[in-house]
Amino acid sequence: MAPADEPRPIRRLAEDVVNRVAAGEVIHRPSSALKELLENALDAGATAITVTVKDGGCKLLQVTDDGVGIRENDLAILCERHTTSKLATFEDLNEVATFGFRGEALASMSFVANLTVTTMTKDAPHALKASYRDGVLENGAAMPCAGVKGTTIAVENLFYNVPTRRKALRSPTEEYNRIVDVVQRYASSRTATSFVIRKLGEARPALHCPVATERVDRLRAVYGAAVAKELTPLRLNVSMPGAGAGGLRFALDALISSSSYHSKKSTFVLFINDRLVECAGLKRAIEAVYAAVLPKAEKPFVYAALTLPPRAVDVNVHPTKREVHFLHQDELIDEVQRAVEGVLRGANASRTFSVGTVVGGGEGGGGKRAKTGTRDKPAYEPRKLVRTDARLAAGSMEAFVTRDAAAGAAAGADAAARLDEARRSARERSFGDVNASAGGAPGMELDDEERALRGEEEEEEIDAARAEARAEAAAAAAARAIPDGQTTELTSVRELWRDIAASAHEGLTAVVRKLTLVGPADANKALWLVQHGTKLFLVRARRMAREFFYQRAIARFGTHPRRALSSPAPLAEMVRMALEAEKDDGEGASAGDEAAAANAVAALLVEKAPMLREYFSVDIDEDAKTLVGLPVLLEGHTPDVTRVPEFILSLAHEVDWKEEKACFKTVAAALAEFYGGGGGGDDDDGNGDGDENAAETDDTRAWRLVLFPGMMRHLRPSAALATGGGILQVACLEQLYRVFERC
Numbered sequence: 001m002a003p004a005d006e007p008r009p010i011r012r013l014a015e016d017v018v019n020r021v022a023a024g025e026v027i028h029r030p031s032s033a034l035k036e037l038l039e040n041a042l043d044a045g046a047t048a049i050t051v052t053v054k055d056g057g058c059k060l061l062q063v064t065d066d067g068v069g070i071r072e073n074d075l076a077i078l079c080e081r082h083t084t085s086k087l088a089t090f091e092d093l094n095e096v097a098t099f100g101f102r103g104e105a106l107a108s109m110s111f112v113a114n115l116t117v118t119t120m121t122k123d124a125p126h127a128l129k130a131s132y133r134d135g136v137l138e139n140g141a142a143m144p145c146a147g148v149k150g151t152t153i154a155v156e157n158l159f160y161n162v163p164t165r166r167k168a169l170r171s172p173t174e175e176y177n178r179i180v181d182v183v184q185r186y187a188s189s190r191t192a193t194s195f196v197i198r199k200l201g202e203a204r205p206a207l208h209c210p211v212a213t214e215r216v217d218r219l220r221a222v223y224g225a226a227v228a229k230e231l232t233p234l235r236l237n238v239s240m241p242g243a244g245a246g247g248l249r250f251a252l253d254a255l256i257s258s259s260s261y262h263s264k265k266s267t268f269v270l271f272i273n274d275r276l277v278e279c280a281g282l283k284r285a286i287e288a289v290y291a292a293v294l295p296k297a298e299k300p301f302v303y304a305a306l307t308l309p310p311r312a313v314d315v316n317v318h319p320t321k322r323e324v325h326f327l328h329q330d331e332l333i334d335e336v337q338r339a340v341e342g343v344l345r346g347a348n349a350s351r352t353f354s355v356g357t358v359v360g361g362g363e364g365g366g367g368k369r370a371k372t373g374t375r376d377k378p379a380y381e382p383r384k385l386v387r388t389d390a391r392l393a394a395g396s397m398e399a400f401v402t403r404d405a406a407a408g409a410a411a412g413a414d415a416a417a418r419l420d421e422a423r424r425s426a427r428e429r430s431f432g433d434v435n436a437s438a439g440g441a442p443g444m445e446l447d448d449e450e451r452a453l454r455g456e457e458e459e460e461e462i463d464a465a466r467a468e469a470r471a472e473a474a475a476a477a478a479a480r481a482i483p484d485g486q487t488t489e490l491t492s493v494r495e496l497w498r499d500i501a502a503s504a505h506e507g508l509t510a511v512v513r514k515l516t517l518v519g520p521a522d523a524n525k526a527l528w529l530v531q532h533g534t535k536l537f538l539v540r541a542r543r544m545a546r547e548f549f550y551q552r553a554i555a556r557f558g559t560h561p562r563r564a565l566s567s568p569a570p571l572a573e574m575v576r577m578a579l580e581a582e583k584d585d586g587e588g589a590s591a592g593d594e595a596a597a598a599n600a601v602a603a604l605l606v607e608k609a610p611m612l613r614e615y616f617s618v619d620i621d622e623d624a625k626t627l628v629g630l631p632v633l634l635e636g637h638t639p640d641v642t643r644v645p646e647f648i649l650s651l652a653h654e655v656d657w658k659e660e661k662a663c664f665k666t667v668a669a670a671l672a673e674f675y676g677g678g679g680g681g682d683d684d685d686g687n688g689d690g691d692e693n694a695a696e697t698d699d700t701r702a703w704r705l706v707l708f709p710g711m712m713r714h715l716r717p718s719a720a721l722a723t724g725g726g727i728l729q730v731a732c733l734e735q736l737y738r739v740f741e742r743c
Contacts, residue, residue: 026108029169030057030158031178033113035276036105037153038186041065044151047193047211051183054200056175058158058166066150069121072128075142079115079132081107106153107135112165113158119151180206184222188303189271191218204481215255219303223267227301230261234343238335250308250332252339256286257301259293259344266299272306273313277324285337293344304336484555484714492661493557496668500551504716508727511537512715517708523700528708534733543726545707546676548715552633553616553668555714560617560631568626569644571602575652578645601652608657616667618651631671636706639675647674 027033034057041049044067054060070078077083084103109115110132120127127147131138159166169175180197187195187209198205212218220228236252257263268283270276282304290300312327326332485497511532518529518536526541553560575598583594602625605612609620619629627648630639650670656662721727 026104027112027158029178030061030175031182033057033061033105033109033155033158034063034179034182036109037061037063037155038182040105040153041067041151042186042190042193044068046150049193049195051179051195051197052200053176053179053197056169056172057155057179058169058172058175060154060156060200061158061179062152062154064150064152066148069124069149069151070117070119071121072124072142075117075119075128075130076137078117078130079106079110079135079137081135083107106132109155109158110135112162113160114156116154116156117151118145118147118154120147120149122149183207185269185276187222188215188219188269189274189276189305191215208483215253215303219255223301227257227261230258231255231301231303232258232343234339236335236339250306252304252306252336254302254304256303256340256343261294261298261301263299263301264297267301269303270306271304272324272326273308273310274305275324278322279329281329282333282336285333286340289337289341289344306332482559487555487559488557490557490660492664493554495661496554496665500554500716500718503718503720505719505722508717508719508722509715511535511727512712512717515708515712517704520700520703523697526703528703529730530708535729536731538728538730540726541703541707542676543724544711544715544717544721546672547718547721547726548672548707548711549633549675550668550672551716552714553631553671554664556633557664558615560633562617562619562629563632563638564619564629565627565641568621568624568628569648571605571620571625571627571648572598574627574645574648575601578649581645601649604652604657605648612651612667615664616671618671633671633675634706634710637675637702637710640677643674643677647671650674 026036030053034051038049038051041063044065046065046067048066050064052060052062052064080103082103106115106117111134115132116129117132118127118129126144128142129145129147130142159169170178176199183195183197184207187193187207191212191214194211195207195209196205197207207222209218209221212221216228216231216233219231232255234252234254234256236250238251239249266287268286270279270282272279286302287300294300308326314325485494485501488494515530515532515537518531521527521529521538528539528541530537530539576594579594579597605620606622606625609622612618612620617629617631618627620626621628627644647670650673651667654670655666717727
C-alpha cells in the first residue's frame with residue numbers, strides 16, 4: 001500500500017466488477033427490473049402479459065408474454081452488455097420508437113440474479129430454455145422444452161451477491177406494492193394488451209386488466225370506478241410556430257380528475273411518445289392549477305400521454321430511461337397548464353361536496369334555509385319519476401328470516417348429517433367387533449376397556465368428519481374466488497363462455513341487474529312482472545332460469561359444490577320411470593325394450609361417471625349404479641327431485657358424447673332443463689286459475705328470494721331471450737302520461 005503522502009496507483013477494474021457496478025445503475029430494486037422486462041415484452045408485440053411475484057420480487061420475478069419470441073441464434077449473446085435488436089447506429093436514436101435501445105437490462109440482471117429465459121417463436125417446433133450467469137449462457141447452449149409462443153423471463157434471488165443492496169430494500173409488501181404500481185401505469189397506457197399480476201401460489205390475481213377499447217374503461221379496471229367516474233378528457237393538438245426555430249408541434253391525450261375528486265395521494269402518470277417517464281416541471285405546473293380549486297390536502301389524478309416529434313426528444317439522458325429531455329419544454333408546459341386550467345374552470349360550475357347532517361331545528365343565516373351545493377337543479381318531472389329501488393325492494397329482509405323452527409334447524413343439515421353418519425358408523429363397527437370377539441352370544445355386556453375403545457374410535461371418526469368438512473369449506477371458498485369463466489384451462493369451455501358473452505344483450509343485462517320484482521302475474525305458468533326504471537316487463541321466469549342455469553354450469557365448470565341425495569337413486573329404475581311416463585303420453589316402448597334401454601342407459605352413465613363427477617358434480621356410484629349427488633348451481637336452490645328420472649334419461653338421449661365441446665354444452669343444457677324447469681311444467685302450461693288470495697307457496701317464495709336475486713347477480717341474458725318473448729315490455733310511464741296526462 002502506498003504511503004499517505006503519495007498518490008495511489010490507478011488500476012483497471014476487473015470485468016466482473018465493472019459489470020456489477022453497472023448493473024447497480026440500471027437495476028435499483030425489483031420494480032425497476034420489472035419495468036425493463038415489461039418494456040421488452042411490449043417491444044416484442046405482446047398482447048397478454050402475466051407477472052408472477054414471490055417475496056416482493058426478491059425471491060422470484062417472472063414475466064410471461066405472447067410476443068414474437070427470441071431466435072435460437074440470438075440466445076448465446078442475449079445477456080451480453082450492449083447487445084440489442086432496437087438500433088444499429090447512434091443516429092437511430094433520433095427515430096427510435098422502442099422502449100429499449102442500450103442492451104443493458106438483461107445483462108445487468110444476470111450479474112445480480114439467477115436469470116432463466118424460456119422462449120418460442122411461431123415457426124419453432126419446440127421452446128428453448130436458457131440460464132444465464134454473469135452475462136454468459138450456462139452449459140453453452142439452450143435446452144429444448146415444451147412451451148407456447150412467446151417468452152418467459154424468470155429473475156430469481158435478486159441481489160444475492162450484493163448483500164448491502166438487498167438489505168437496503170423495503171419489506172416484501174412495500175416492494176410488491178411498487179411492482180403493482182409499475183404494472184398499473186403500463187396497463188393504463190397499453191389498452192390493447194391484457195395485464196395480470198399475482199403472487200406465486202395464489203389463484204386470484206391482484207390485478208387483472210382485460211383488453212379495453214376505451215382508455216377510461218382501462219383506468220376503471222386499474223384504479224377503480226371511484227376514480228374513473230371523476231375523470232374528464234383533455235385533448236390538445238397544438239402547433240406553436242413562435243416557440244423557437246421550427247416551432248413546436250405536440251398532441252396531448254389526457255384524463256384528469258375533476259374538482260369533485262377527493263384523494264390524499266397525488267397520482268401523476270405521464271407517457272411521452274409511449275414511454276413511461278417523469279417530468280417534475282410539468283407535474284408542478286398541473287398541481288399548481290389544482291391547488292387553486294381543490295380543498296386543502298386534496299390531490300389530483302392525472303393521466304397524460306404526450307406525442308412529440310421523435311427528433312425533438314432525447315431519450316438517452318438517464319440510466320433507467322426514467323427521464324427524457326425535449327425541445328421547448330417551458331412553452332409546452334405553459335400550454336398544457338392553460339388547457340388544464342380551462343377544463344377545470346368549465347367543470348367548476350357543478351361540484352359535489354361532502355357535508356354533515358345538521359342536528360336540531362334552528363335556522364341559520366337570518367332564518368333562511370341553507371342552499372344545497374348543486375347549481376341549476378333540474379325541474380321535477382313526474383313522468384320520469386322512479387319510486388322503487390332494486391336495493392331496497394319490499395320483503396328484501398325475508399331471505400334472512402327462517403319461516404319456522406324446522407327451517408332454522410335445517411340450516412346446518414349437511415354438517416350434522418356428516419357427523420351423525422360418522423358416529424353411527426363408529427358405533428356399528430365397534431359393536432360388530434365386540435360381537436365377533438364374543439362369538440355372537442346374546443346379552444354379552446362390554447367391559448370398561450371395550451367401552452373406552454369404542455369411545456376413542458367414535459371420537460376419531462367425528463374428528464375426521466370435522467376435518468373433512470373444514471377442508472371442503474376451504475376448497476369451496478378458494479373456488480368461489482376464481483372469476484366466472486376462468487375455472488378451467490380447457491379450450492372448449494373457454495369458447496363456450498366466450499359464446500355466452502358474445503350473445504349477451506347489453507340492454508337486457510342492464511334491466512336484469514337493477515330490476516325490482518312486482519309479483520307473479522301467473523304463479524302456475526311462472527309469469528312474473530318486474531320493473532326497471534319507468535318500464536314494466538313481463539318475464540317468462542322458467543325460460544329465463546334455464547338460460548341462467550346453463551350459464552352457471554359453464555361459468556363455474558369443475559368447481560360446483562356437491563350435495564348428496566337423501567337416498568341413492570338407482571339409474572335403471574329412474575330410466576324405467578321416465579320411459580313409463582313417456583308411455584303414458586303415447587310415446588313409450590314395450591316392457592322388454594324398456595328394460596334393455598334402462599340397462600343400456602345405466603351402463604353408459606356409469607362409464608361417463610368420472611367425467612360427470614369431476615366437471616359437473618353429478619355424482620354416480622359406479623359399483624351400485626346409483627345417482628348419489630347433484631351439483632349446487634345456485635346456493636339455496638334445490639331442483640324438483642320428481643324430475644330426476646327425466647334428467648337421467650336426458651343425459652343419455654340429449655348429450656353428444658362424441659365431441660368435447662358439444663358434450664359439455666349438452667350436459668350443461670340438460671342440467672339447465674332440470675334445474676330451471678321447476679314444477680308446473682313450462683311457461684305455457686297450467687290453467688292460471690289459482691287463488692290470487694292464497695298464501696304464498698314455497699315455489700313462489702323460492703323464485704322471489706333465491707332465483708331472481710341469483711339471476712340479477714349473474715345472468716347475461718341473450719338477445720334470443722328478448723326476441724323469443726322471454727322478456728316483454730308491457731308498460732312505460734312516459735307513454736302512460738302521454739295518453740292519460742297523469743298516472
